[in-house]
Amino acid sequence: MSDTKGIAEDLQGRVYSNAPVYSVSREKIREFARAVKAQSAAHHDVAAARELGYADVVAPPTFAIIVSQAADAELIQDPTAGIDFSRVVHADQRFTHHRPIVAGDELSATVHVDSVRTMGGGAMVTTREEIVDQEGNPVTTALSSLLVRGEE
Amino acid sequence: MQTPNAASVEKGQSVGRREIQVSRADLVAYAGASGDFNPIHWNERFARAVGLPGVIAHGMFTMGTAVQLVTDWVGDPGRILDYQTRFTKPVPVPDAQADASPASGGTTITVEGKIGAVDEEKGTARVDLTVSAPDEDGKEQKVLVKAQALVRL
Numbered sequence: 001m002s003d004t005k006g007i008a009e010d011l012q013g014r015v016y017s018n019a020p021v022y023s024v025s026r027e028k029i030r031e032f033a034r035a036v037k038a039q040s041a042a043h044h045d046v047a048a049a050r051e052l053g054y055a056d057v058v059a060p061p062t063f064a065i066i067v068s069q070a071a072d073a074e075l076i077q078d079p080t081a082g083i084d085f086s087r088v089v090h091a092d093q094r095f096t097h098h099r100p101i102v103a104g105d106e107l108s109a110t111v112h113v114d115s116v117r118t119m120g121g122g123a124m125v126t127t128r129e130e131i132v133d134q135e136g137n138p139v140t141t142a143l144s145s146l147l148v149r150g151e152e
Numbered sequence: 153m154q155t156p157n158a159a160s161v162e163k164g165q166s167v168g169r170r171e172i173q174v175s176r177a178d179l180v181a182y183a184g185a186s187g188d189f190n191p192i193h194w195n196e197r198f199a200r201a202v203g204l205p206g207v208i209a210h211g212m213f214t215m216g217t218a219v220q221l222v223t224d225w226v227g228d229p230g231r232i233l234d235y236q237t238r239f240t241k242p243v244p245v246p247d248a249q250a251d252a253s254p255a256s257g258g259t260t261i262t263v264e265g266k267i268g269a270v271d272e273e274k275g276t277a278r279v280d281l282t283v284s285a286p287d288e289d290g291k292e293q294k295v296l297v298k299a300q301a302l303v304r305l
Contacts, residue, residue, distance in 0.1 A: 093215060
């Protein structure tokens with residue numbers, strides 16, 4: 001156990017699926033788009049989004065991080081997982097969009113702990129968040145690697 | 153806006169370059185929008201206490217702003233099918249100088265994109281982004297590595 005700094009030995013393979021449903025609003029899409037300086041009219045203007053064939057304003061490509069990180073909270077806060085969040089560094093991130101996220105979506109995310117690897121004095125925890133809509137159809141698959149630094 | 157056509161897009165072709173100004177105020181706005189309130193992104197004392205050069209940008213802020221070059225090139229954010237990166241270096245965001253507005257100052261992230269691959273059959277192209285920003289000594293560093301967006305043309 002000393003090599004993964006308190007991280008549960010059976011963490012790999014765990015699944016967390018109790019995050020509340022995330023309701024995607026027009027205003028949150030607009031707020032997030034402004035925050036990442038995204039000026040495409042499809043993020044802000046319903047008519048422009050509909051002209052492109054979407055039901056409503058379209059989320060920027062990294063918007064899913066909100067849903068993904070909210071779901072990760074269950075893992076981070078699970079005392080039996082043993083992840084010290086103050087030692088976590090975001091190492092890499094990927095989003096695969098099965099379809100764009102639009103306002104009106106009701107999204108549910110399930111977190112899968114795909115791998116836990118020892119890295120020097122710490123550990124690299126790779127999670128996969130599968131985000132689905134209200135019909136259960138896949139929307140986005142997010143992959144995140146978190147480096148949990150070891151004690152100095 | 154005209155969507156680029158798979159037949160006319162070539163590997164190695166530039167999709168442009170842009171500079172993104174980042175102030176402390178931008179990080180506060182991103183914290184609120186994303187829900188990521190880690191104090192290393194807004195509190196100098198806390199950031200230094202954990203060994204950082206000062207307040208740094210959220211990696212997701214850098215990833216999120218960098219892709220706008222691709223969105224604007226392809227003309228439709230829904231055409232970005234896949235987007236990934238590794239976070240290699242922090243982006244320090246200095247406070248505004250002396251009595252200047254807290255919304256001023258900060259740093260500049262530079263983004264350049266070029267076509268890394270084209271799949272004419274699938275009608276997709278991969279855009280490779282080079283993203284850099286100055287470190288605490290002012291030396292330009294690559295802050296994202298393997299930043300790639302797959303777009304449907």
